[in-house]
Amino acid sequence: MPRFSIITPVYNPPREAFEHCVRSVMAQTNSDWEWCLANDASPDSWVAQRLAELQTVDSRVRVMTRAVNGGIVAASNDAIAMSNGEFLVLLDNDDELHPEALQFVADALAAEPKCDYLYSDEDKISPSGEHFDDFAKPAWSPERLLAQNYTSHLSVLRRSIVELVGRFRPGFDGSQDYDLVLRVIEHAREVVHVPQVLYHWRSLSTSTASAASAKPYAFIAALKSVGEHLQRTDTVAQVTEAGPSLARVRRTTRRHPAVTVIIPVDDAKQRIFGLETPLAGNIVKSLVEKSTYTNYTVTLVANKALSDETLEALAAPFEGRATIVRARHSGLAQMLNTGLVACDTKHAVLLDERCEFIDSDWLEALLGYADRTNVAAVAPFLLDEFGMIMSAGIGLTPAPHDIAAGRHLSDFGPVGMFAIAREVFGVSMRCALVDVASLKSVGGFSPEYSTRAMDTDMACKLHRAGRHAIITPLVNVRLLDDTSLMNDEIDSLTMRWGRVFGSDPYTRIDTRLRLPVSF
């Protein structure tokens, strides 16, 4: 039994492209494969002839010919039916594998034997044969996969699980791979990413590699796949279009859990639209007026600057749902820690008094992600007064920074990454829904930092503990602050975490080993 079965449905490919595809398979440095090709009744006579020829040249090539054209799903399933390999490697009839693709996959599988699904980086090949559009993919990001089929090629799936979920499904033509992957990950023990370009996707005028709009039916099928995946995983969510080839998954919480909103308050004032406004009063007003979720209590953590009367006035709008806690230590980190200690709910919202809510269902939207496995923090996009993004998460590559800072909200960013909810290394804790136990398990916020560097420190601590963060564009929060979220404490931060700077698994700079692509 070979290790890998390469699955290729064949239907009238451009001859030259198909020959490149053949050469790329034959050039594999790992020889433990079989190639299962299903000829979907191609009208061009050379196809059957060439396939028969291949079969005689190499005994690892297995060909079946369909009597009638059945479409890509039927042909792919016929190819799978022929296969014996432990893993299925999906390859389109006009694309190419890197010569060392299977060897890299074999090495990755040896390192992670429980892997049931593996994906690699990819690039595209222009009609003139030039390689372009490298996609340095993030580490396994299940939330991002719901918004876009970012894993795509190369996909390697354990055959037993593909058989378990019933192979490719009719009715999902154009997005059949995506649909299969979404069903496989529901059973997969481990998903592995190989950060190497192992697949070269030929960009033809009709292929989805050339433009997202080339196959609109494929996107409709993709939305359907995501919707059904969410149903199968018992997730209450609404799936809509977010942009070209991008889905927007609006999750809602079914349980309506109790949440504590922790707000460190002081006597700071800021000029807002020309009016000198006390920030503590402003956030209280925004919270009361802009929240449709009702099952929350508020913990106002105050320093000595605020009088009892002021605090009582701040608590009054919450009608008995607010608790006032005096912080014994000064400093924002200790105020937040005091709030965390006083918190008796599983989830808490950490809220900076400089925030203002824009969307009224902000808490429902954030809570939708809260029950995802190992998620420690969920945060909205932070915007300035003019709608420019101040933070869409914290990235570590090449150095700690606020993702998308300075970009406009309408900017989708590279590969649409600013338009979708996705896993990020960390999030700004100015407004974030957090898992209280996760934060406590890493020691809360570090009093060593007096500024927002503590957010990056927290992100590093949570990441080290195997906890994830999610950023969602479904919620936007205005931040009335003109100071940068990053700051002068970078040296101190470097003394703790310098070695991980530049190795953000979700925001990669292309540092892959560029292998020769000629065969």
Added chain:
Amino acid sequence: MLVSNESLVDAVQRDAELLRLGNELRRAREALLDAQAQRASFELEVLNSRDHAVGQAAHIGELRYRLLKQAAGYLIHDKNHRDHIARLEAALAESSRTAAQTEALRRELTATRNSTTWKLGRVLMFPVRAVKRLLRRG
């Protein structure tokens, strides 16, 4: 209305008991609040200690990383130095070889000049040299 002494005593005792219980409850509440505050304070200390431990572990990790990186750098540096020394030694050996060759050639030249043949040749060629010298002077 007449109230018996016994009832009065009971009422006074009851009031006193109520007062005592009230005071006890108040003290218990205060103690509870103190205990809660103390607990919160301890929890905060636990958080800070945990952060300190995590921070120190991260710091040690960072130092170890830098040390290893520096050690790797030093190894490369050391290798470069050794390679350079080897190159210098090779050049020195080459230079010594060349010097020895030069010395041998010099000795050969001296021996040639001291030979009878050379001296005889010099004598025989003297007139030619003298004419050439005169011609040069013009």
